[in-house]
Amino acid sequence: MFDTLRPRHFFVIGLPLFVLCVTAGLLLAGDSEPADQAETLPDAVESGDAEGRVPLDSRAEIIAMSCAACHGTDGRKATAIPALAGKPAPVLEALLLAYKRDQMPDATVMPRLAKGYTDEELASVAEYFSALSPE
Amino acid sequence: MKLSKSISRRESLKWIGVAGLSAAFGAYVRPAWAGSANGRVVVVGGGFGGATAAKYLKRLAPSLDVTLIEPQTRYITCPFTNLYLGGVRAFETLWHDYTELREVYGVRVVHQLAEDVDADRRVVKLADGEVLTWDRLILSPGIDLRWDALEGYDESASERAPHAWKPGAQSRLLRQQLEAMEDGGTFILVAPDNPYRCPPGPYERVSMVAHYCKTHKPRSKILLLDSKDAFSKQDLFTEGWKANYGDMIEWVGRSQDGRVLRVDADRLEVETEFGTVHKADVLNVVPPQKAGIIADRAGVSDASGWAPIKARTFESRQVPGVYVIGDATEAAPMPKSGFLANVQAKMTVQAVMADLAGQPAPEPSWANTCYSLITPEWGITVAGVYEVYDDVLREVPGSGGVSPLDASAVFRRQEADFARGWYAGIAQDVWGTRSSS
Numbered sequence: 001m002f003d004t005l006r007p008r009h010f011f012v013i014g015l016p017l018f019v020l021c022v023t024a025g026l027l028l029a030g031d032s033e034p035a036d037q038a039e040t041l042p043d044a045v046e047s048g049d050a051e052g053r054v055p056l057d058s059r060a061e062i063i064a065m066s067c068a069a070c071h072g073t074d075g076r077k078a079t080a081i082p083a084l085a086g087k088p089a090p091v092l093e094a095l096l097l098a099y100k101r102d103q104m105p106d107a108t109v110m111p112r113l114a115k116g117y118t119d120e121e122l123a124s125v126a127e128y129f130s131a132l133s134p135e
Numbered sequence: 136m137k138l139s140k141s142i143s144r145r146e147s148l149k150w151i152g153v154a155g156l157s158a159a160f161g162a163y164v165r166p167a168w169a170g171s172a173n174g175r176v177v178v179v180g181g182g183f184g185g186a187t188a189a190k191y192l193k194r195l196a197p198s199l200d201v202t203l204i205e206p207q208t209r210y211i212t213c214p215f216t217n218l219y220l221g222g223v224r225a226f227e228t229l230w231h232d233y234t235e236l237r238e239v240y241g242v243r244v245v246h247q248l249a250e251d252v253d254a255d256r257r258v259v260k261l262a263d264g265e266v267l268t269w270d271r272l273i274l275s276p277g278i279d280l281r282w283d284a285l286e287g288y289d290e291s292a293s294e295r296a297p298h299a300w301k302p303g304a305q306s307r308l309l310r311q312q313l314e315a316m317e318d319g320g321t322f323i324l325v326a327p328d329n330p331y332r333c334p335p336g337p338y339e340r341v342s343m344v345a346h347y348c349k350t351h352k353p354r355s356k357i358l359l360l361d362s363k364d365a366f367s368k369q370d371l372f373t374e375g376w377k378a379n380y381g382d383m384i385e386w387v388g389r390s391q392d393g394r395v396l397r398v399d400a401d402r403l404e405v406e407t408e409f410g411t412v413h414k415a416d417v418l419n420v421v422p423p424q425k426a427g428i429i430a431d432r433a434g435v436s437d438a439s440g441w442a443p444i445k446a447r448t449f450e451s452r453q454v455p456g457v458y459v460i461g462d463a464t465e466a467a468p469m470p471k472s473g474f475l476a477n478v479q480a481k482m483t484v485q486a487v488m489a490d491l492a493g494q495p496a497p498e499p500s501w502a503n504t505c506y507s508l509i510t511p512e513w514g515i516t517v518a519g520v521y522e523v524y525d526d527v528l529r530e531v532p533g534s535g536g537v538s539p540l541d542a543s544a545v546f547r548r549q550e551a552d553f554a555r556g557w558y559a560g561i562a563q564d565v566w567g568t569r570s571s572s
Contacts (some may be wrong), residue, residue, distance in 0.1 A: 058485075058497055065191075065481040066502035066520075069474050070556065072563045079556030080549075108517045108538065109504050110552050116520020116534030117504065 060124035063117060067124035067125070075129045086134035172488040174194040174270035177259055179429055181205025183212075184275030184461030184476035186236060186565045191484045193240040199488075202243040202267060203236060206258065210288070210303040210566065213333060214473050220299070220310050221343025221352075223511050224422040228570065229302065235567025252433035254454045271487045274347045274435065274442075275461045275476065276427025277301075278332045281440070285325075285398055285422040292400035300332060312417045313344065319354040320382055320416035325395045326361045327423045332462045332471045334367035335517070339507040342372070345380040346510050356408045357384045358413065360395050360405065364388040367470070368507060368537050369513055375509035375547075395420075404521060426463035433457055441465040448486035448496050449479055458483050468530055469521055474557075475503045477565060485564055500524065506554035514550030 067075055067084065077086030083094065098104050100114035100122065114122065170191040178189045181203055189203040210231045212346050218224035236242040236492040247261040251274065255260075259267045280298060282289045288296070299309040316322065341357050348355040365388075366407050376384045390410075397406040405417045423457035425440030435442040435451040443452040444460040444466060451457045460483050461476035469475050478501045486496035519535035521528055538550060562568040 045285075048350035062482070062485070062497060063500050066500065068481075068560075068564045069477045069502070070504065070553075070560045072560045077560045077563045079559045080552035081560060106549075107554060108545065108546065109516050112518040112534060112536045113502055113504070113520060116522075116531040117500075123554050 060128035082127040085132040089130035096122040162334040174491045175200040180275035183473035186346040187480035189242045218344040231566035278424040279425045295400040318352040323415035325420045328362040335507045342509045361393040372517040386526045449483045513547040
């Protein structure tokens with residue numbers, strides 16, 4: 001089902017799901033320290049989800065670390081350069097691919113940077129930023 | 136060491152948010168060992184590389200014991216110093232401090248000079264006598280100027296003919312001299328051969344000096360005497376100079392006798408390779424450079440003056456357990472930029488965490504963008520994405536490059552706006568500075 005995810009599906013499926021996750025997070029978080037989460041999270045995820053899918057590795061975060069040098073930590077700084085955190089993944093992915101393929105005629109540095117990554121890497125970076133709260 | 140309450144709650148939310156999405160989309164997860172890395176890491180240098188390293192160590196592995204050693208309580212960036220010299224930016228906007236690192240991330244910040252490193256005993260000795268032990272050491276010392284490389288140009292000469300290549304009092308001195316210069320005066324900049332900090336820096340500097348002179352001292356002349364025959368974004372600078380400043384800026388390359396061998400700071404004169412003497416009213420000498428002195432003390436620099444590193448991790452090739460990032464490294468084809476120091480720090484942090492956990496370092500990826508302003512509304516860029524290939528650093532084939540020639544005013548204006556956005560973004564990422572631009 002998620003293999004065929006399209007942009008408009010994001011709003012039908014992804015957004016409610018996202019809201020659900022964040023709400024669940026709010027309810028669950030309490031005042032627990034991050035170290036606790038850091039210890040319990042990987043085990044929970046390493047086993048994969050209910051359908052047995054293996055999670056992606058940290059490649060997206062590694063690439064995203066370069067983005068922060070203009071877009072701020074976690075892509076949350078908005079200046080003439082836009083913030084990225086919490087933007088819909090299909091939109092970010094479509095933009096990144098358009099940069100890479102020179103389909104954005106007035107673009108400045110992004111076409112030159114996007115050409116440094118595979119399509120899959122760009123998709124994973126889009127998903128990474130979309131999963132972060134805009135603060 | 137516990138983080139403050141505010142961040143802990145936010146980070147908790149983030150983790151749970153990510154976990155929730157992971158279950159839904161199979162999205163990003165950090166490796167299991169990453170969050171629980173233990174050990175003591177000392178970072179030397181609080182600039183773009185070092186401050187980023189300290190912050191990201193604590194962000195990714197809050198249980199690590201992280202100490203940052205930086206003599207200054209207030210850090211002044213090299214990037215945008217040229218805008219201050221050109222009169223388009225207040226000096227105070229280039230100042231950053233360590234409040235976020237200390238209060239939000241729980242980094243121990245020690246305002247002392249690191250004087251010596253004993254890599255066998257794994258200690259750093261500070262100027263006040265304190266001795267810090269470490270499991271891994273990250274050096275981000277930036278550059279030192281070579282006072283022995285240009286005849287007549289030593290530290291005392293720089294008080295009359297400033298370099299202003301390490302910002303602070305030198306930047307103010309150069310600005311004062313420029314303001315005191317009479318209309319019709321000659322500003323000379325002496326540029327070094329590669330490699331040096333900020334390859335497009337000398338060319339942006341004369342652009343900003345020209346911007347100031349165009350309004351205040353329009354009969355002045357700017358002469359750039361260069362020890363090389365080609366430079367970063369050369370065609371774009373040449374085009375921008377002509378369009379904005381006519382023939383105010385004259386660049387003299389090495390083969391046109393641009394290489395300066397001798398400086399007379401008292402007379403404000405320089406002598407070139409073939410004996411031409413140039414007289415300045417304001418003389419700005421950017422001398423050859425090397426890695427900051429602590430790199431020598433730690434044994435990580437080689438005969439070139441820079442620190443050779445392993446491509447994947449930036450661990451020193453000469454001293455195990457010591458990592459070197461930023462301008463001090465020998466990391467060609469990467470330029471010595473604040474942007475790359477920031478990204479190198481993040482990649483090296485992951486290598487350090489992996490090493491402490493007995494794991495191989497993840498595959499790194501580095502991007503860079505160097506913005507230069509020719510006028511406040513005319514920006515140009517060079518960008519690149521870097522990877523490890525056959526154990527050496529290279530630019531990802533097909534990526535990167537410079538802004539186009541003959542671009543519209545709107546395009547140049549946008550890159551100028553993005554330059555200011557970049558500065559605000561990276562200052563936030565490195566020091567947590569909250570500026571409005």
